[in-house]
Amino acid sequence: MTERTRSDCDVAVIGGGLVGSAIAWGLAQQGQTVAVLDEGDVAVRPSRGNFALVWVQGKGLGLPEYAGWTKMSSDTWTGFAERLQEQTGIDVCYRRPGGFLPLLSEEEMERRAGQLRRLHNQPNVVRYDYEMMDRAAVAKEMPFIGKDVVGASYCPLDGHCNSLKLLRALHSGMSLSGVSYLPHHRVERIEPRDGGFRMVTASGDEVRSGKVVIAAGHDARRLAPMVGLDAPVRPERGHVIVTEKTAPFLNFPVGFIRQTDEGGVMIGDSFEDVGLDTTVRNGVTSTIADRALRIFPLLGKLNVVRTWAALRVLTPDGFPIYEQSTTMPGAFVATCHSGVTLAANHALALATHIAAGTLPDEFSAFSARRFHVPAVA
Amino acid sequence: MTDLKPRYDLAVIGAGPAGLAAATLAATRGLSTVLLDEQAAPGGQIYRAITRSPVRNPNVLGTDYWHGADLVGPFRDSGADYLPGAAVWSVSRTLDIGLSRDGAARILPARHVILATGALERPFPVPGWTLPGVMGAGAAQILLKTSGLVASGNVVMAGSGPLLWLLAWQYLRAGARIDAILDTTPRENWRQAMPLLPAFARSGYVGKGLKLLLEVRRKVKVIGNVSALRAEGDGRVQSVVYRQGNGAEQRLPADTLLLHHGVIPNINLANATGCAQSWDEAQRCWVPDVDGWGATSVEGVAIAGDGAGIGGALAAEHRGRLTALDALHRLGAIDRATRDRDAAPHREALDRALRGRDFLDALYRPGKDFRVPADDTIVCRCEEVTAGQVRDAVKLGVSGPNQTKSFLRCGMGPCQGRLCGPTVVEVIADARGVSPAEVGYYRLRPPVKPITLAELASLPKAEDEVAAVMHH
Amino acid sequence: MFQRLPDAGGERVSFTIDGQPAEALSGDSVAAALIANGVGACRTTPVSGAPRGPYCMMGVCFDCLVTIDGTGNQQGCQIRVHPGMRVETQNGKREIER
Numbered sequence: 001m002t003e004r005t006r007s008d009c010d011v012a013v014i015g016g017g018l019v020g021s022a023i024a025w026g027l028a029q030q031g032q033t034v035a036v037l038d039e040g041d042v043a044v045r046p047s048r049g050n051f052a053l054v055w056v057q058g059k060g061l062g063l064p065e066y067a068g069w070t071k072m073s074s075d076t077w078t079g080f081a082e083r084l085q086e087q088t089g090i091d092v093c094y095r096r097p098g099g100f101l102p103l104l105s106e107e108e109m110e111r112r113a114g115q116l117r118r119l120h121n122q123p124n125v126v127r128y129d130y131e132m133m134d135r136a137a138v139a140k141e142m143p144f145i146g147k148d149v150v151g152a153s154y155c156p157l158d159g160h161c162n163s164l165k166l167l168r169a170l171h172s173g174m175s176l177s178g179v180s181y182l183p184h185h186r187v188e189r190i191e192p193r194d195g196g197f198r199m200v201t202a203s204g205d206e207v208r209s210g211k212v213v214i215a216a217g218h219d220a221r222r223l224a225p226m227v228g229l230d231a232p233v234r235p236e237r238g239h240v241i242v243t244e245k246t247a248p249f250l251n252f253p254v255g256f257i258r259q260t261d262e263g264g265v266m267i268g269d270s271f272e273d274v275g276l277d278t279t280v281r282n283g284v285t286s287t288i289a290d291r292a293l294r295i296f297p298l299l300g301k302l303n304v305v306r307t308w309a310a311l312r313v314l315t316p317d318g319f320p321i322y323e324q325s326t327t328m329p330g331a332f333v334a335t336c337h338s339g340v341t342l343a344a345n346h347a348l349a350l351a352t353h354i355a356a357g358t359l360p361d362e363f364s365a366f367s368a369r370r371f372h373v374p375a376v377a
Numbered sequence: 378m379t380d381l382k383p384r385y386d387l388a389v390i391g392a393g394p395a396g397l398a399a400a401t402l403a404a405t406r407g408l409s410t411v412l413l414d415e416q417a418a419p420g421g422q423i424y425r426a427i428t429r430s431p432v433r434n435p436n437v438l439g440t441d442y443w444h445g446a447d448l449v450g451p452f453r454d455s456g457a458d459y460l461p462g463a464a465v466w467s468v469s470r471t472l473d474i475g476l477s478r479d480g481a482a483r484i485l486p487a488r489h490v491i492l493a494t495g496a497l498e499r500p501f502p503v504p505g506w507t508l509p510g511v512m513g514a515g516a517a518q519i520l521l522k523t524s525g526l527v528a529s530g531n532v533v534m535a536g537s538g539p540l541l542w543l544l545a546w547q548y549l550r551a552g553a554r555i556d557a558i559l560d561t562t563p564r565e566n567w568r569q570a571m572p573l574l575p576a577f578a579r580s581g582y583v584g585k586g587l588k589l590l591l592e593v594r595r596k597v598k599v600i601g602n603v604s605a606l607r608a609e610g611d612g613r614v615q616s617v618v619y620r621q622g623n624g625a626e627q628r629l630p631a632d633t634l635l636l637h638h639g640v641i642p643n644i645n646l647a648n649a650t651g652c653a654q655s656w657d658e659a660q661r662c663w664v665p666d667v668d669g670w671g672a673t674s675v676e677g678v679a680i681a682g683d684g685a686g687i688g689g690a691l692a693a694e695h696r697g698r699l700t701a702l703d704a705l706h707r708l709g710a711i712d713r714a715t716r717d718r719d720a721a722p723h724r725e726a727l728d729r730a731l732r733g734r735d736f737l738d739a740l741y742r743p744g745k746d747f748r749v750p751a752d753d754t755i756v757c758r759c760e761e762v763t764a765g766q767v768r769d770a771v772k773l774g775v776s777g778p779n780q781t782k783s784f785l786r787c788g789m790g791p792c793q794g795r796l797c798g799p800t801v802v803e804v805i806a807d808a809r810g811v812s813p814a815e816v817g818y819y820r821l822r823p824p825v826k827p828i829t830l831a832e833l834a835s836l837p838k839a840e841d842e843v844a845a846v847m848h849h
Numbered sequence: 850m851f852q853r854l855p856d857a858g859g860e861r862v863s864f865t866i867d868g869q870p871a872e873a874l875s876g877d878s879v880a881a882a883l884i885a886n887g888v889g890a891c892r893t894t895p896v897s898g899a900p901r902g903p904y905c906m907m908g909v910c911f912d913c914l915v916t917i918d919g920t921g922n923q924q925g926c927q928i929r930v931h932p933g934m935r936v937e938t939q940n941g942k943r944e945i946e947r
Contacts, residue, residue: 016774041777041817048783168784171773181774239845243830244791244922245895247942262786263895263942267830270845279651280822282467282475282484282833283842289834291846298945300831303922305791308822415908417929422907429876431857464908464927497909507912509890509902516906519926524874524881525857530850551854612900613889632850643909758904758912761896791911791922796904826908827922 009033009180011354012199012209014187014223017047018163018339019346020215021170026351028177035207036174037185037199044218044235044276047339049310051240051268052163052260053253054341055099057130057155058112061119063319065365068126070338073345074157080344081161087176090169092161093261099158100138101255102295104148112153130155141252148294152254160253162261163340170343182207187216190226192328197227211330213354217313218276220335228327230368231335235311237272239284241292243302250296257292257299265302267292278309312337315371322350322366324359332359333368381458381485385411387704388474388487389457390465390646393421394690395682396493397448398697403704404457406711411458411485413465413476415826419452420445421495422515423690431525437550438522439543441585441690448694467823468492468650472677475823475836482832489677489704492647493697496640496683499662499743500796501536502750505608506636507758514544514637527553530632533617535559535606538639538741539586545593557629558593559603559619561638563744573736580733604746608634638743642684645793649821651675656814659738660687661748662799663818670703671696679703687738688731695727748800749807756804757797759790764804771808777817778802791827794819851884864934873930880906880913880925883936891915891925892939915939921947 009032013024016038024036056074060067074096081094103109113132119125131154138152139145174181186202190212197212214223220231245263252258256268270284285307293300313335315321320336332354336342353359385408389400392414404410412419420427424445432438452459460478467475474485498513505511514534520526527548532555534541541558548555577583593599605620608631617631641662644654648665653674657664664686671679681700682693699720706716750756752765762785770784778794778801781787787801788794794801798819806813824833859874866888873882880903883891890900892914903913906926913925918935921943930936 038774041775041779042820048779164783164786168770168773171784175773183774183776241830241833244827245942247944249945272845279470281842281845282469282473282823282836283838284845286833286836287838287843287846289830290838293830293834300829300834301920301947302830302943302945303791303827304824304830304833305827306789306793306822307824415927426876431859431874431876432854433856433858437854497907498905507899507901507904509900512903513905516904519906520851520881520884524877524885525854525859526851526881526885527854528850529852613902758910759896761894761899791914792909795909 009035009209011211011213012037012197012207013213013215014199015214015216015219016181016183017045017215017217018167018170018343019217019334019336020213021167021174022339022343022346023213023215023334023351023354024179025170025173025177026347027355028174028179030352030355032355033178035180035182035209037187037201037207038181038183039186040184044311046217046310046313047167048164049240049308050163050340051266052160052340053099053258054094054096054159054161056128056157057099057101057153058116058119060125061115061122062317063365064122064125065362066319067119069345070341071126071128071157072349073342074159076344076348077159080347084169084173088169088172090165090172092166092169094159094161096157096159097252098154098156099253099255100152100154102138102145102149102152104294105150109151116153128155128157142250144296144298146294146297158253160258161340166340166343187223190223190331197331211332211354211357214331214333215335217335218311220333224333227331228325229323229331229333230371231321231333232368232371233313233315233335234273235276236314237274237277237309237311238269239280239288239307239309240269241267241285241288241304241307243299244305246302254295257295264305265299276311278311280307280309317370320366321368322359322363323368330357381411381460382409385409385485385487386708387489387491388413388485389491389493390468390474391421391493391495391684392416392419392461393423393493393495393682393693394445394448395495395684395693395697396421396491397452398694399491399493399681399701400457401448401452401455402698402701404455406705408705408708408710411460412452413460413463413474415462415464417461419449419459419461422519424448425519426523430522432521437547439547464826465646466826466828468646468678470651470675477826477828477832480829480832482828482835484836489708490679491671491700491704492678492680492684493682494643494646494684496687497643497795499638499641500800501636501638501747502754502756502764502800503606503608503747504754505610505614507755508608508610508614509612510610510614510632511608511634511636514541514635515640517635518544518547521547521551527551528633528635529553531556531630532633532635533557533559533629533631534635534637535561535603535617535619536637537562537743538637539737540640541637542590542593544635545597546589549593549596555597556631557598557600559606559617560599560601561603561606561744561747562741564602566740566742570736570740573739577733577736581729582733582737604744638747639741640683640687641799642686643795644684645795645821645825647673647680647684648818649823649825650678652678652680654818656812657686659735661742669699671700672703688734691730692727695723695730698723699727748803750800756800757787757790759792760786762787762797764800767801767804768808771805776809777805778819779817781805782819788819793821793825850887853885862930862932864930864932864936866936867938877930878926879915879917879928879930879934879936882930883915883925888938890938893941895942898941916947919947
């Protein structure tokens with residue numbers, strides 16, 4: 001038996017973003033001792049740049065299990081938010097008024113209707129309500145829509161939260177639950193050791209744990225192979241615009257436009273394959289602004305106070321990877337680009353399975369084996 | 378107004394001494410040059426309203442102020458285009474300048490860019506500093522220069538640094554009354570400053586500065602060694618509470634409280650452009666990394682004047698000319714030898730202007746209690762975040778300002794960290810027991826000044842930029 | 850409280866503050882004009898509702914935000930007052946259509 005150090009723990013979670021901290025918080029609620037290994041102030045951090053939707057509609061075409069997984073998270077989000085608030089006093093402002101995806105042409109309407117039909121016609125797919133709304137129906141809820149809006153798809157399960165408050169609540173909750181949060185711990189190596197794992201950081205620190213969860217976003221690609229796992233993720237840049245605080249006027253999240261609880265209007269998004277470059281391109285934000293004004297012309301006078309770009313963590317098919325290593329049991333990988341939507345699942349369901357040491361059979365759909373890439377050690 | 382050319386050899390941003398001097402030299406020597414400035418008239422802050430000040434008696438503002446007029450005349454004759462009232466909200470690495478004027482935004486390309494964005498007053502976070510009636514001393518000076526307005530009723534000035542004394546002197550000249558000056562200069566600063574005194578004694582500051590100081594001290598009650606300060610009032614400032622050293626709290630009635638703790642570079646545009654910056658221990662602020670010609674880490678972008686480190690108005694002028702000469706060289710208008718030869722007199726003048734500066738830096742460095750305020754003090758005015766909240770975030774493991782921004786929103790408001798960044802960094806550094814250099818600074822992005830969504834939407838878009846949004 | 854130097858030059862400009870007639874000097878920024886008219890607090894904040902007035906007078910602090918000619922959140926210190934201008938103090942968050 002090696003000498004225990006302060007960092008010794010049941011589980012080491014690599015990554016302190018929304019995925020890692022939700023899992024770590026969840027593990028701590030299961031009575032596990034947990035350490036979270038994170039980088040410093042400046043790092044590639046999608047969790048600090050996301051759009052904060054808790055979004056269900058349209059997700060899971062091509063992987064019906066993902067539709068079910070998403071709906072389950074949405075259904076448990078209220079309870080999750082309540083538990084966080086009870087523990088930390090932080091209201092993460094989760095609201096589930098239903099969400100609209102605005103559509104600007106008949107062609108967009110048809111394409112969207114077809115997508116949703118195909119999604120919901122998949123065998124064994126979870127059932128829930130959604131609706132294709134015409135312009136008049138959308139205008140009933142939001143009379144200020146622009147003339148270009150032809151209609152929208154609507155799903156009553158969609159909602160949003162304040163994702164920065166969520167991140168803070170998770171970190172606050174971790175602290176209150178005894179999780180050791182270790183910033184400036186960029187992991188260089190993971191090695192099996194004494195039936196558990198040893199992590200060596202860039203500055204030469206060592207952390208030992210019984211289990212390890214790789215929830216390191218883009219860095220999962222580098223780390224997963226160290227424990228016989230595979231996480232072929234790539235960055236996809238998205239831009240977001242936020243306006244000054246405005247009196248409440250928008251009651252629903254509208255796809256890529258939403259008003260935050262603090263009053264700012266967030267407008268996204270874009271899709272670029274540019275590596276780890278988070279430079280903002282004014283032509284991209286301009287295009288986003290232009291489309292937003294076609295949907296809600298009354299946004300035009302609002303002042304933009306910030307724009308930013310963040311990097312989605314995307315697998316080849318866009319669906320998550322959750323997997324335990326077969327060659328080094330006790331090592332897990334969790335990666336997805338919906339860290340907000342799936343936070344409830346990560347904290348409540350996934351963490352419970354990791355604490356128990358087994359991912360149930362239904363998780364096999366989320367194995368990286370689906371990419372037919374043999375895992376390399 | 379000037380009709381803008383579709384593209385310029387050189388765009389200079391900011392019409393203070395550095396920008397005026399840079400644009401004048403560059404345009405005179407043949408570069409197609411545009412000077413973009415947020416204000417309605419040239420002069421920057423130091424020579425604010427130099428062409429149209431309503432203050433008729435020249436003795437009120439003093440000869441150093443009126444020197445600004447010497448820069449404006451040659452600029453007008455230089456052939457440079459001038460665009461006042463233009464807020465520059467972005468400079469890209471490809472040297473496309475995003476500007477907004479009269480509610481319309483546009484992109485102006487240039488082959489070379491000189492940022493001359495000057496300085497702003499160092500944040501002076503004390504309890505109550507957000508109350509109406511509490512202002513920067515620099516703000517009061519702008520009111521005097523631009524509108525001939527002086528504070529009336531009970532007026533208290535507090536802080537440290539040359540500008541505070543200059544304002545007091547100008548107020549006295551204008552016939553205004555000052556109840557008291559609360560001098561926060563820490564006594565121990567003298568120890569650090571003394572070895573630097575000989576160089577200062579040979580500088581141009583010393584005679585003028587001393588005379589001004591004595592005149593103010595003769596006429597105004599100066600309360601020294603002030604170690605703590607707060608503003609109190611219901612809806613606006615009504616009194617100032619302070620302590621001398623470890624003494625008991627004292628109270629002064631105040632209708633206006635003017636705060637000053639020196640100036641620091643206005644780095645937001647340079648930071649958002651991607652210019653590397655470093656912590657300057659002597660001036661206790663972040664300063665963009667520049668070489669002797671003002672060149673930054675971004676190809677084609679230079680910084681002149683106080684925006685690249687505080688040197689004062691005269692130094693700014695000379696630094697402006699040096700960056701302009703380097704721009705001429707980089708754009709192929711002059712060879713290296715010509716640049717170096719022509720730079721020589723400006724370098725000499727710059728050295729003279731900077732002489733004694735480190736004495737002022739050492740003497741007027743704000744005391745720690747003012748740089749690292751107590752828990753109940755608001756540090757982020759926009760999002761109303763206190764120093765205590767920042768410390769709580771550090772306890773959670775947050776190690777730098779970009780994470781406190783995510784956790785607390787400090788720095789996310791419209792001022793984009795200008796009024797909280799230096800303090801947040803100092804508070805985190807103090808709580809972690811490391812240097813601000815290790816803590817880092819906010820990563821800023823355009824727009825550094827707000828533009829409307831309609832303005833943003835109106836900008837030109839490349840095909841791939843449209844595709845990045847619309848193809849999904 | 851601020852007062853004008855007795856010999857300050859410039860033409861008088863008439864404008865309104867919250868509908869009440871007011872006077873400024875040409876060249877005054879809106880923020881200076883408010884201060885000259887004894888208006889110290891020009892808005893309440895969207896976060897806590899605390900009163901604020903101009904602080905920096907040079908465009909960096911955004912505390913002098915006011916509604917000008919019907920458009921909210923304008924930087925009072927960066928805009929010159931002009932004859933007939935309608936300046937309104939603000940309460941909390943701006944409204945979407947103004």
